[in-house]
Amino acid sequence: MAEQASRDWWEELLQVYEFAHYRQYADELTRREVDFLIDALGLRGVETILDLACGGGRHSLALAARGWTVVGLDAAASVLAHARAAAAEQGLRVEFVIGDMRDLPYHERFDVVLLMNSSLGFFDDATNQAVLHGIARALVPGGKVLIQCLNPYQIERYLRDFRSGWYPIGSGFVLREARFDPRRATLEIDYRYIDASRGIDVTHPGDQIRLYGFPELTAMLRAAGLRPLSVFGDAALPPVPFTEESVWQVVIATRDRTVRMEAEDADHAHR
Template sequence: MWFDSPYYPMLYAHRSEDEAQQAVQNVVGLLHLKPGARILDVGCGRGRHLWPLAELGYRVAGIDLAADRVAEARAGSAQKGIDAELFVGSMLDPLPQPPYDAVVNWFTSFGFFDELATHQLAIAHMARALTPGGALVMDFMNAAEVRANLVPEDRIEVGHVEFHVRRWIEEPFVHKSISIRDGATTREFSERVMLLDRSDFEALFAAAGFHSVQFLGYYDGSPWTPQSLRCIAIGRTFAV
């Protein structure tokens, strides 16, 4: 599996802890959570968003389908002295150890399913894991910007490893093939993500019981426009 391979973090090594800290401070800061609030990162990867959340005084948990990434998150958290609850699991199952004051989903860790109804199921699980009045943050690519400016091909070298990345759109998905040359070894991986628009997220959030959905265009907290690089949706459940 691509997300569980050792090459995945190599290709995305430029996604730094500084970027994660900016996202946490500017985006999660808008939620006005109390110190000690519980936050679950769905699709937590190696944990780079968990750590700045913990440093801000929140109790953090993470879940990811890729066992190797969860192991890295566990090791990194221990090294930093952060007490993080970490789970291997799927967003298509009920989320572990609820309730949470906020659920976050960063870096397009969504959109992988064949049908819109399956994405709705995942968001429903996130909603059910929240306290009344809790918040969901979903950080997704801006589909309008991707359609307008898709880069069809990249060649990237990371140390001795060469990546050849090809991208194309077959609606409603954007596809990516990743060819890797590592010395005498060659590997092939692929990604496919549904191009979910702002209107899709508005409908998905409404169906899951969220209200007052706000959209940002980047991690600096700027508002969403069709030209934005990101589509960050923030919704709250109704308080009792």
């Protein structure tokens, strides 16, 4: 199958059917993460939120169920079809948009942008920086972005449970093989799905995720006109401090008016 169709198929498998297979765990994880988001961002119920790289929309749906106005954006049309169906089934109003995080069409529309589950880093450094510039433009002055990503300094701890192994999804099994290239600070992940009952044996095109340490990440945020406010060691309550043992880093930054003007001046100069 063509690469984009293959990626969409895999996104549907991993973002929809995997969470459906492990429904109880997924629902509890989502509840805990949304509780954290509300607390860490000081959400009051009136904010408009962009859930960037929303996948199957689990955060979008949970936030909408609690009263927030949410837009979920993802590149995989098949995954968003499931998200829209779930919203309709639950009677929720969520705008799910097919789009590319590298080319966000929004200007000062959102109070909050979420980029969860290590969704920053799928491109080269210049493009990842451009993604942050797009997020800054999408935020209203005073708006906040929350980015959850892996801490490269603790990648070995993360890979202890994630490096390699088979696990079931539906009537088949997924083989995951992950490794970290320290020369490029990049997490590389391959998948293979086998369902003997349906004669399926499919290999994933492969993911490469650039991991940024906290100094790199905060420098990139500042370059985009986003002022770092706080960092946590996990998306969980009670709040977990970011320490030398943290597998995750969850960074919150804001776009204020002074920084916004500087970022826009730099952006225009770069064009």
